[in-house]
Amino acid sequence: MxxxxxxxxxxxxxxxxxxxxxxxxxxxxIGIGSVITITSVGDGVRVTIFETLDNVDxxxxxxxxxxxxxxxxxxxxxxxxxxxxxxxxxSEVWGFELQRRxxxxxxxxxxxxxxxxxxxxxxxxxxxxxxxxxxVENHLRVAVISPQTAxxxxxxxxxxxxQIELEFWGGTESFxxxxxxxxxxxxxxxxxxxxxxxxxxxxxxxxxxxxxxxxLGFDRDSVGFMGISISEHVSSTDMARTxxxxxxxxxxTEDGFWAxxxxxxxxxxxxxxxAVTAFVAFVxxxxxxxxxxxVMNIMLVTVKERTREIGIRKSLGATERxxxxxxxxxxxxxxxxxxGLGIFFGFMVASYAAGLISMLMGADVSAVxxxxxxxxxxxVSSAIGVIFGVYxxxxxxxxxxxxxxxxx
Numbered sequence: 001m002x003x004x005x006x007x008x009x010x011x012x013x014x015x016x017x018x019x020x021x022x023x024x025x026x027x028x029x030i031g032i033g034s035v036i037t038i039t040s041v042g043d044g045v046r047v048t049i050f051e052t053l054d055n056v057d058x059x060x061x062x063x064x065x066x067x068x069x070x071x072x073x074x075x076x077x078x079x080x081x082x083x084x085x086x087x088x089x090x091s092e093v094w095g096f097e098l099q100r101r102x103x104x105x106x107x108x109x110x111x112x113x114x115x116x117x118x119x120x121x122x123x124x125x126x127x128x129x130x131x132x133x134x135x136v137e138n139h140l141r142v143a144v145i146s147p148q149t150a151x152x153x154x155x156x157x158x159x160x161x162x163q164i165e166l167e168f169w170g171g172t173e174s175f176x177x178x179x180x181x182x183x184x185x186x187x188x189x190x191x192x193x194x195x196x197x198x199x200x201x202x203x204x205x206x207x208x209x210x211x212x213x214x215x216l217g218f219d220r221d222s223v224g225f226m227g228i229s230i231s232e233h234v235s236s237t238d239m240a241r242t243x244x245x246x247x248x249x250x251x252x253t254e255d256g257f258w259a260x261x262x263x264x265x266x267x268x269x270x271x272x273x274x275a276v277t278a279f280v281a282f283v284x285x286x287x288x289x290x291x292x293x294x295v296m297n298i299m300l301v302t303v304k305e306r307t308r309e310i311g312i313r314k315s316l317g318a319t320e321r322x323x324x325x326x327x328x329x330x331x332x333x334x335x336x337x338x339x340g341l342g343i344f345f346g347f348m349v350a351s352y353a354a355g356l357i358s359m360l361m362g363a364d365v366s367a368v369x370x371x372x373x374x375x376x377x378x379x380v381s382s383a384i385g386v387i388f389g390v391y392x393x394x395x396x397x398x399x400x401x402x403x404x405x406x407x408x
Contacts, residue, residue, distance in 0.1 A: 007329050013302070014333055021334060024298040027291020028338030028384065029345055032377050035281045035288075036346025036369070041353050042277035043368035049269065060120045061240045063226040063259045068251040070223040077250060078226070078243055083234035088116035091212055091224030097167040098204050100152045110166060111203035112212025112224075120227030128160040128179030135178075136208040143175035143205040150180050166204060173215050175207060236261035288380065291338065292388040299331050299392035324393045331389025332382055339381025343374055 014021045063070070075087050090113040098106045115133035117123055123130050125144065135142055143164055150159045157180055165174045213220050228243065230236040244259040251257075313323065350367035358365045 007333070011333060013330050014337065020298065021337075024294050025291070025334055025338030025341065027287055027294050028335050028381060029291075029342040031286075031288035031291050032339050032342025032381060033345035033349060036343055036373060036377060037350045037353060037367075038281050039277055039373050040346065040350040040367040040369050041357065041365075042273060042280075043370065044350075044354050044365050045357065046270070046273045046277075047368060048365045049273075050266070059230045059232070059236050060262045061226075061228040061230055061236055061243060061259055062120075062262065062265075063228065063240075063243055063247070063257060064224070065247075066256050066258055068247075068253050068256045069219075070226065070247065070257075071219075072221045072223060074247060074250060075223060075226065077246065078228060081239070081242065081246070083231050083239055085229040085231050086116055086119045087229070088119045088227045089114050089209060089223045089225065090117065090227070091209060091218075091222075092203065093168075093212075093216060095168050096204050098149065098153060099165065099167070101155055102152075106149075106152060106204070108204040110168075110212065110215075111206045112209040113206055114209045117227075119229045124182035125179040126182045127158050128177070130179055131206060131208055136210050139210045139214055140208060141173075141175050141211055142178045143207045144179040144181060145177055145205050146181050146203075147183050149204055150177075164205060170216070175205060175211075230261070237264045240264070288384060292335075292384040295331055295334055295384065296388040296392060298334075299327060299389055300395070302330070303327065303392050303396040320398065323396050327393035327396045328386065328389045331393065332385030335381045335385035335388075336378070339378055342381075343377050346377075 072089075075089060078084055079087060090111060092109045092111045094107075094109045096108060096110045098108070100106055113131060114136050115131065117131070123144075126147070128144075131142065131144055134140075145153075145159070145164065147157055149164075150157050153159070153164060154162060159177050159180060162177050163174050164177055165172055207215075210220065212218075213222065228239075230239050240259040240261045244255075244257045247257040247259075248254060347367075347369060350369065354365050354367040
């Protein structure tokens with residue numbers, strides 16, 4: 001019996017015991033499907049997050065104090081460093097409340113920024129304009145808000161010229177809306193996931209940094225946060241260390257300031273997603289081992305059931321090699337069909353899971369089905385058939401034909 005005939009015989013054997021074959025393949029189907037689902041959804045979430053952060057410049061160092069207050073004098077000192085192209089300062093305070101038009105209260109931060117905000121993030125407005133240097137210099141009580149804030153407060157988006165009132169522990173402050181940020185109403189939830197990055201959309205309103213300090217009674221020279229643009233000829237990661245060290249020297253502290261380059265932050269997010277996805281996929285892959293044991297078990301049962309058939313074939317001249325090949329092909333056929341069904345199952349579940357995550361996160365997440373994952377799934381399926389089919393096939397090939405013919 002040649003390879004083609006052995007393959008046909010293997011397919012017939014699988015088909016003749018449909019329910020048993022399906023139950024045997026179940027572990028392979030679940031294992032392959034789980035790995036495909038997890039890797040596809042994980043890649044989809046990662047792509048969505050990086051697309052959301054595309055407007056953040058990677059050659060930016062973010063600086064925050066861990067206790068000591070930063071001042072405008074620190075800004076001037078950092079500007080003297082070689083490789084620093086520009087600095088934007090901003091601050092943020094939580095505890096503000098916004099009265100929504102439905103009567104409910106929304107709590108969030110107020111963000112104060114200067115006219116250099118575009119150094120760290122491209123802020124686009126769909127209506128009106130963004131905060132500029134004139135607003136900052138003149139301490140104007142103007143604000144830029146997100147589409148979500150505009151809709152929750154007024155019920156429509158073109159709210160330029162309207163007054164927005166924010167309540168906090170010191171009273172109520174009123175600002176004139178001069179712009180509404182680009183974006184849609186469903187974008188907010190994903191932006192909240194990026195809360196460690198920038199206050200662009202998580203704040204109830206963005207106002208000039210000078211106005212921010214006036215409203216809260218802060219020192220006009222105080223700085224809560226810096227975004228520093230780094231030139232191409234220096235390492236932004238090394239510059240982050242240099243800036244933190246400089247601030248420690250100026251304030252006589254040790255590890256009193258946090259500085260991180262966005263480039264290293266992006267790399268860290270990428271590594272974390274890869275590690276988590278790989279770990280979860282590995283855990284899901286344990287079911288593949290269980291499925292492989294199931295294949296070995298059923299193949300041993302098959303050998304037992306077909307002992308007399310093996311004896312007849314060997315008595316008619318079949319070689320150990322041909323017997324072994326047939327049972328190996330049956331095992332591989334089982335796992336390959338299971339792998340194919342698992343891939344289909346994984347596609348279906350991944351698409352559904354991506355839709356569910358999109359709804360929960362408020363962002364468009366799509367399952368990323370890579371060709372490499374599909375190829376690996378088929379290779380793994382075949383490997384399981386080979387690994388767990390070797391012993392049953394070898395046992396069948398080594399049966400003594402006389403003893404096999406006597407078997408009842």
